[in-house]
Amino acid sequence: MQILAGSMQNSDTPFxxxxxxxxxxAMMSYASAVEPLRAANLLAEQELYRVSHFTDExxxxxxxxxxxxxxHAIGDVPDLDLFLVIAGGDPFAFDIAPAQDWLCGLAxxxxxxxxxxxxxxxxxxxxxxxxxxxxxxxEHAARLAEEYPDLTIKRRLFFMEADRVTCxxxxxxxxxxxxxxxxxxxxxxxxxxxxxxxHTEVRAAADPQRxxxxxxxxxxxxxxxxxxxxxxxxxxxxxxxxxxGMMTGTSPRHLNRLFQTTLGKSTMDYYRQVRLHFARQxxxxxxxxxxxxxxxxGFSSAAHFSNLYAKAFGIRPQIERQARLxxxxxxx
Numbered sequence: 001m002q003i004l005a006g007s008m009q010n011s012d013t014p015f016x017x018x019x020x021x022x023x024x025x026a027m028m029s030y031a032s033a034v035e036p037l038r039a040a041n042l043l044a045e046q047e048l049y050r051v052s053h054f055t056d057e058x059x060x061x062x063x064x065x066x067x068x069x070x071x072h073a074i075g076d077v078p079d080l081d082l083f084l085v086i087a088g089g090d091p092f093a094f095d096i097a098p099a100q101d102w103l104c105g106l107a108x109x110x111x112x113x114x115x116x117x118x119x120x121x122x123x124x125x126x127x128x129x130x131x132x133x134x135x136x137x138x139e140h141a142a143r144l145a146e147e148y149p150d151l152t153i154k155r156r157l158f159f160m161e162a163d164r165v166t167c168x169x170x171x172x173x174x175x176x177x178x179x180x181x182x183x184x185x186x187x188x189x190x191x192x193x194x195x196x197x198x199h200t201e202v203r204a205a206a207d208p209q210r211x212x213x214x215x216x217x218x219x220x221x222x223x224x225x226x227x228x229x230x231x232x233x234x235x236x237x238x239x240x241x242x243x244x245g246m247m248t249g250t251s252p253r254h255l256n257r258l259f260q261t262t263l264g265k266s267t268m269d270y271y272r273q274v275r276l277h278f279a280r281q282x283x284x285x286x287x288x289x290x291x292x293x294x295x296x297x298g299f300s301s302a303a304h305f306s307n308l309y310a311k312a313f314g315i316r317p318q319i320e321r322q323a324r325l326x327x328x329x330x331x332x
Contacts, residue, residue, distance in 0.1 A: 014050040015184060018080045018110070021053065021060040021068040022122060024089035029117045029169040030068065033084060036177035039196045040185070048185065052078060063088050075102050083110045084119065088169070091118030092143065092286065096125045103128060112162075117169025124148050134166040135159045142235060142278045143286050146296040155233060158205050175203045220262050223250045227259075227267065231274045238275065238298040241267055276312045279305065283317045284324055290317055 017037060021030055037049040055070030062068070072078060083106055087094065103126045107113045115123045120136040121144055123129050133152040136144055145153050158167040158176040167176045174197065182190035194202050220228075226248045230239070244267060245252040252267075259267045279297040282288055288296070294305035310316045315323075 014047045015082070016050045016052070016078075016080045018052045018054055018072070018078070018083040018106075020074075020083070020085050020119075021055055021062070022085060022087035022091070022094060022119070023056065023060050024063050024094075025060065025068075025086045026088035026117060026169060027062040027064055027066040028171065029088065029173055030062070030066075030086050032171050032173035033086065033116055033167075033177060035197065036174055036181065036193050039193050040181055040189075043192055043196065044185075044189070052080070074099060077102070077105055077109050080106075080110045082112045082114070082165070084114050084116055084165075084167075085122045086116040086169075087118035087122050089118070091121035091140065092125075092147075094122060094125075096122065100126045112165055114165035114167070116167045116173055119169075120144070120166045123166075124151065129164070132164055133159060133161060134164065135168055136166060137169045138232075139281060142296060143282055143288070145236075146282070146288065146292065155229070156205060157203055160205065172203075174199050175205070178202050179205060221258050223248045223255060224258050224262050227255060228270070228274065231271050232278075235275055235278055235297050236295065238271060244271075272308070273312070275299070276309060279309065279317075280313065280320075283309075283321050293317070 019030065019034060034051055037051055040048050052071050053068055054072045054074060054076070055068055056074045058070055058073075060068045060070065085103075099122075103113075103123070107128050113123065113128065115121070115134075115136070117137045118140055120129065120134050121140050124134075124144060124147075129148070129151060131150050133154060135154045135156050135158060138155065141153050141155065144151065156168070157172040158165065158179070160176075160179070165176070167173050174194070178190050178194050178199070181193055191202075194200070227244050227250075230244060230247055239247075241252045241256070245255045248255060250258070256267050259265060259270055263270055265273065275297040279293055279299075282293045282296060283290075286293075289302075290306065291302040294300075294302045297305070299305035299308065306316055306318070313320070
């Protein structure tokens with residue numbers, strides 16, 4: 001039973017969903033995935049969705065104090081229609097080896113397998129996303145693109161394609177589940193479920209993830225917001241000002257004026273800030289050589305990158321990474 005199979009309104013068989021709470025997962029992502037399914041059962045007064053929870057050693061702890069008690073152990077391969085890996089924190093640091101064979105076995109047994117937040121990273125590291133299109137939480141996008149260049153990463157809330165589904169995490173799983181419930185049981189019923197959670201502004205799959213510069217762009221002119229989104233899609237291959245102007249339907253001079261008025265920086269100065277921000281994520285969360293970090297964020301050399309990094313953040317990337325490894329407080 002494919003996730004995109006369409007209406008299940010006349011089906012007497014519950015849609016079977018498995019959720020793996022990878023230790024350190026974000027409770028927000030987990031709750032946003034599971035609660036709409038619970039509400040759908042409650043409002044329908046029947047079991048439309050049967051949810052199984054997978055954990056290691058019986059219990060999985062979130063990044064906070066939340067705990068999920070498992071109904072299945074890692075290694076179990078029950079009959080499921082959809083299996084989602086929900087991961088937070090640093091999914092690149094998770095030891096995938098003990099779970100790799102199990103995940104590959106599940107992928108061959110489950111109709112649809114997917115990831116929420118950092119879950120797509122776990123699936124990629126298990127070899128299950130090769131050549132695929134996907135989305136992932138924006139925090140992990142740059143490093144995932146660097147380590148798996150065959151992937152096509154979409155900066156959107158969620159992405160459904162045949163036997164794979166990926167979601168950016170946070171509250172985005174609520175939008176994913178709204179789409180899933182609408183496919184299975186119609187939009188009016190899906191709207192009842194979303195209204196149950198006061199989730200009145202249901203977002204489409206293609207809506208962009210609100211990245212690290214969202215707060216400053218809330219009231220920005222459309223050309224500025226569009227330019228920043230384009231910047232985030234072109235980190236390793238920075239575009240020139242005329243290209244940004246052409247892609248946003250604005251003259252370079254006018255785009256510069258909008259950036260200066262709205263954000264207090266020229267277009268290209270702001271672009272450099274965006275690239276340095278993502279570079280800092282890689283410095284803090286990966287072990288990539290600094291020349292690779294520089295290349296992934298469009299800087300001509302490691303030395304040039306290091307100088308700009310120090311000027312922007314008051315600390316060289318080598319020192320910041322070592323401080324993190326030594327467990328010292330991070331600079332902001």
